[in-house]
Amino acid sequence: MGKYFIKTFGCQMNVNDSEKMAGLLEGMGYERAENPEEADIIIVNTCSVRAKPDNKAYSFIGNLKRLKKKKPETIVAVAGCIPQKEKEHILRFPHVDLVFGTFNFVKLPQFLEKVKKEGKVVEVLNSKIPEEDRVPLIDSSLENPFVAYVTVQRGCNRFCTYCIVPFTRGRERSVKPELVLEEVRRLAERGVKEVHLLGQNVDFYRYGSTDLADLLYMVSEVPGIERVRFTTSHPAGFSREIAEAIRDIPKVCPYVHLPPQSGSNEVLKRMNRGYTREEYIEKVKMLKEIVPEVALSGDFIVGFPGETEKDFEDTISLVEECVFDQGFVFEYSPRPFTKAATFLDDVPKEVKNRRLRELQDLIKKQALERNRERLGKVEEVLIEGYSPKGTELYGRTPDNKPVAVTGGEDLIGKTVKVEITEVSPFFLKGKPVEKEQSHG
Known part of the structure; x- marks a missing residue:
C-alpha cells in the first residue's frame, strides 16, 4: 500500500x-x-x-x-x-x-x-460518535514495545477558564471496564510490561459503579503487566480511595501528577478550578501520609490575568509546603473560545518570564534535594531502550524517575536492580547490580 x-x-x-x-x-x-x-x-x-x-x-x-x-x-x-x-x-x-x-x-x-x-x-464532528469513540480496541503501532497508553476517559466537564479541552475533546465519558481490560490483556500478550491509564481528568473515571480505584485493582490483575500508572489527576477528583489503591496494589506506581496550576485562592477562583489552596495542600498531605514514598508532579501557570505579586508568592509557598519531584511551568497564553480569553492579559511578558524562572528554579532545587537522597541506593528500573544519545540504556523507577543505565542490549525490556551513582534534578544515572535477580 x-x-x-x-x-x-x-x-x-x-x-x-x-x-x-x-x-x-x-x-x-x-x-x-x-x-x-x-x-x-x-x-x-x-x-x-x-x-x-x-x-x-x-x-x-x-x-x-x-x-x-x-x-x-x-x-x-x-x-x-x-x-x-x-x-x-x-x-x-x-x-x-x-x-x-x-x-x-x-x-x-x-x-x-x-x-x-x-x-x-x-x-470534523461537534460531538462524539457514541460507540466508536468508546471502543479503544484498535491494534496500536506502539512507540515503545514495553510501555503503552490506554485511554480510559476522554473529555472534560470542568470548564477551567483558561482551558480549551472541553471544546476540543468534548464532555467527560469513560470507557467500559471490560474494554479497558481487553486492551490491557492484548498489550500484555504483545510483551508490554507497563500501562498508563489516560484521561483528561482520570480521577473522575466512572462507568456504572466502577471508579478509578476499582479499575486500578482490575488492571493490576492482568498477567504480564508489571506496572500500572494513571494520569492526569485533578485535585477536585483525587480521593483517599485512589491513594489507598496506590498503597495497597504493588503494581500501581507511587507517582501522582496532580496539577495545582496556582497557589492563590483568588487566581484559582478566576481559573474556575473548583478547589482552594488549602484543599489542595490537604489532598497532598493525605496522599503523602498514605503513600510516604510517592513522587509528586504538577503543572503551573504563571502570569494568569490579574495575577499579582502576592498571588505568585502564594504559589511559591504552596510549592514549598507540598514539595514536588517534577513541575511543568507555563506562561499564560489566551486560547480561543475560553472565558479567560475575554480577560485583560495584564501581566507583562517580562514579569511572566521572571515568575516562570523563579518557580522552575524552586522546583529544580526541590527535585535535586529529593534525588540526592537516592545516591547509593538500589532502585528497580524497567529498561525501555537506549537513551536519546544512544550510548546508555534508559528506563524509569516506579516513581517515574528517568535513569540512564550502563549495560548491554540484553537488559532491554527487563526490570533491573540498579545502584544510583549520579543524580541531577530530573535525571539519575546508575549501574546494574545482582544481574541474576533481574526479571523479564
Missing part, C-alpha cells in the same frame, strides 16, 4: 490517538516511514492546549507544502485539536487533503478512501 508518517504534538492522549491511527494504517497494509519525504500519507496530529504547540503544528504543516509540490500524490492530513476548534485555519493550506478532529479518528481508513475518490475531505 505504501508508507505513512505521523507527527504528533501535545499530550499523551494525542500520542495514544496517533498509535491507534498507526495501527489502523498498518491494518490497511501501510508501513511506517522514517521521515515525511518517504511517506505516501502524512498525518499531523495537533495540540491546542497552549500557543506553543499550536504554532509548532502550523509551522510543520506549512513546511509540507514544498514536499507536496515535489510529490503531489502524497496525502497530507491534519487531525486532532486544532481542526476541532478552528478547521477554517487549516483550510487555508491548499496542500492539505484531509482534515478531521478528535471525535472521529477511528474512521481514518474511510476518510483515505474518500480522499482518493473525491479529493479534499473535511470531517
